[in-house]
Amino acid sequence: MNIFKNIATVLALSSLFVIGANADDELVKKGEKIFMTNTKGNCLACHAANGKAIDGPGNMGPKLQFLALWPEEALYDKVFDPSTSNPITAMPAFGRNGWLSPDEIKAVVAYLKTIN
Numbered sequence: 001m002n003i004f005k006n007i008a009t010v011l012a013l014s015s016l017f018v019i020g021a022n023a024d025d026e027l028v029k030k031g032e033k034i035f036m037t038n039t040k041g042n043c044l045a046c047h048a049a050n051g052k053a054i055d056g057p058g059n060m061g062p063k064l065q066f067l068a069l070w071p072e073e074a075l076y077d078k079v080f081d082p083s084t085s086n087p088i089t090a091m092p093a094f095g096r097n098g099w100l101s102p103d104e105i106k107a108v109v110a111y112l113k114t115i116n
Contacts, residue, residue, distance in 0.1 A: 024110065031111030036103055041100065041108055046091070049115050061091060069114040075109045 034041040046061035080095030094100040
């Protein structure tokens with residue numbers, strides 16, 4: 001009987017991971033859209049990432065790479081108000097200025113964490 005209980009527990013937990021992965025995938029897709037959209041984040045106007053660029057400057061800001069190594073909180077803070085870590089930055093404060101909501105910034109961070 002314990003074997004069946006353990007199997008049921010494993011199956012239940014594995015389904016939670018699948019649900020979590022799907023939710024994460026949706027968040028990453030939302031973040032990528034904000035990252036790419038010129039009416040929202042428009043990050044590609046200044047940053048190259050994952051080999052993607054748009055017509056335009058694209059190299060004014062640093063190339064975004066290895067962001068999976070950054071803590072999520074640090075990435076969130078950088079998007080929310082980059083002047084807290086660099087007072088002379090040219091990067092806009094997307095959160096402080098209200099251009100992106102906290103949920104939109106979380107989605108962008110989820111996408112940034114996928115950038116190699």
